[in-house]
Amino acid sequence: MKRRTFRVEGALVGKAVALAVADALGLPEPGARRLVEVGAVYVAGKRSRDANARLTAGQVVTVVLEEGGQSPLSEAPPAPELRVLYEDSDVIAVDKPAGVSAQPTEGRVGDSLVDRVGAKLGRPAGLVHRLDRETSGVTVFGKTAEATSALAAEFREGRARKRYVAAAGPGLPPSGTVDLPLSKDPSRPGRWRATRAANGVPALTDFHTLSSGPAFCVVELLPHTGRTHQLRAHLTALGAPILGDARYGGAARAEGVGAARCLLHAQALELGHPRTGKLLRIEAPVPADLMRFFLAAGVPAPSGAIRGAGSGAA
Template sequence: MKRRTFRAEGARAVVEAVAFELGLPVEQARGLVEVGAVYVAGRRCRDSKARLTPGQVVAVVLEEGGQSSLAEAPAAPTFRVLHEDADVLAVDKPAGLNAQPTEARVGASLVDQVSGYLGREAGLVHRLDRETSGVTVFGKTPQATSALAAEFREGRARKRYVAATGPGLPESGTVDLPLSKDPSRPGRWRASRAANGVPALTHFRTLYAGPEFCVVELLPQTGRTHQLRAHLTALGAPILGDSRYGG
């Protein structure tokens, strides 16, 4: 797989810019946009009529032969449907699967698989880390997606996680430590009052405590990036197998 990247030189439709920069017929460029192979400013763009602004970075993900990798038949879904009605789809995301597509892994995400299952763009309401398995909710209509997203954004959705951690956790407790990016370790967050961070609050209850590991129930009251991973590390009991946070 390779990627072609360019900057928009003027205010034109994304399909026109892709066709011009790659030397393709407009219909072929439109196909690349519609299958999700085009990213504008780091975000996937499926609207061929979307207008670019001068200087915006556009990336097109291609196979070595020049075709979008998404033109191939999609892989069999790895998720399990837990609930589905006219408005909502809840699935069990397996560990090791990205929730959303990235430029480096086009087509290999839960959103891609659910979109294929529905036959249209899936409305992801919330995200789980790549290493995390569990319930992930999608809206099947724009109205349902907006309403569900508001539930999560405004803290009305209740979230519960179970993790295996290092030993030494108390029976229960609350971690009230702000999170900030760790300047010494890119991609990692730290839980500390020493730096200006975003508020983060986690309640926990230890379900099993052994000499080598614990099993803990986690009830996050805020939804910060890597919140549970950073909070457990701050307690001295990182999630087992989480090499980024010392587990």
Template sequence: MKRRTFRAEGARVGRPVAEAVAAELGLPEEQARGLVDVGAVYVAGRRCRDAKARLSAGQVVAVVLEEGGQSPLAEAAPAPSFQVLHEDAEVIAVDKPAGLPAQPTEARVGASLVDQVGAYLGREAGLVHRLDRETSGVTVFGKTPQATSALAAEFREGRARKRYVATTGPGLPSSGTVDLPLSKDPARPGRWRASRAANGIPALTFFRTLYAGPDFCVVELLPQTGRTHQLRAHLTALGAPILGDSRYGGARSAAGVDAPRCLLHAQALELGHPRTGAPLRLEARVPEDLLRFFARAGIEVPRGAIPTSLEEA
């Protein structure tokens, strides 16, 4: 049996069980509620089937992740399917749906994206970069070892250009650069902090605010490095966490529109083709949960070539 155990401390005190489990495991709250519903969550040693029950200080929560080699939700939560954006002899690019992990994890519920793409291809898919579970958008895989190695070099050597879009809390300036280093937050496991006060790893993000209103902002993000939780931590450091990002304090709604997950989308990717070297530009349609905020703001999704600087944006 595999299980994850944590204690209700700090921000977890007073939170609903499902919300705390979702934050601890990095799951969408719907899947966390499913774990509660099937009896896989124990609070203070007793099975808890009330997803809204609030935690008291010091209570220990145990979540059964796997029993008999199978997830408690293996039958209840089939993995969502992906859309193929581009495929040739060396490369396959897909639009990863929100809620699907990029690769198998200890808290795995259903298949991961790499599992699904491998099943589609009938052989192993070469994973070269990853999106967070709740992040949607463009993901590329190599179809041969040589292609996988070449694609990985595009990311490692900084040649891959990426454009994300997100909805955040209010208060962002019109544009800017964030170069705060990132380090694991010792006070909040699972989070990264953007600060010069710690000995962190370098991280650089350009951003352009497409809409700034009293309730929310819509922002174009151009990460120049590819660090874990980089965009989430940098936006939090600016005082405007991504809507729906419970781990970083993002609001659950704005202007009467719900944010059911961390509203971050990898909208476009440009990199060299592993065989020909020719530019390969990939775009993934913005999903409905995020597109509603573009509609509310009355703005269009950015298209075309990905800027290399704020001056080009």
């Protein structure tokens, strides 16, 4: 990622965001304005889309000029159609496509899932849990402040239950539980390690291997806890990283089987309705890139009630 950062001082104080970006970076004003409009400009750590907003002294402005080798002004491919899995007056649940960030971040230019759901609703959507950018599947939002708070409590208090499916490297046992704590890997920024050798946070995952072959396994994952990268790190600790997961060694394992992304899918979610308390079970169809592993293995994707006691917001 290529970005430029500057502090608002001197002649930049009181200027509109677009004009300040143009002056500080030596850009034509129309180009600077367009960078603001597409969400590539952050003021004091928050995305700013108002090109005419006035800056105050001391604010730090960050401009993303290139991300993933591409300018934010490049023509982006059309976003996949938003698939709604469930909706009522309190809740909306959607099938998050792989490659879409759950929420805006400084490291990602372009729309996010929360932006797209908010646009559909015509008002801000209440995000209560997150999936990694490359992970697909069920994501739920509150449509009111009360619903958002109640849904968040379902995850925070361990009542929400989730079922994931994945294609992983070969060699997984038929079933088991991984209870290795997670800690940040000091040698590899952005990666978590599952080990008892460090002072990590507790993490617990049940798994059931649905099919095991010489090239890959198809596995059902039931997290009890909801830690960052929990499932990815736990499978790596078992010696079977998720296929296509470059950060955890799954990209090399994917050679010859055609995994273009981390093949992890949040397939089902169970939680209490925020107003009625009635159990909601929401399922997202397994996407084509992962489904072909189920087809090759000759096993169906799981469906229905989530087995076991796995809960959490992994």
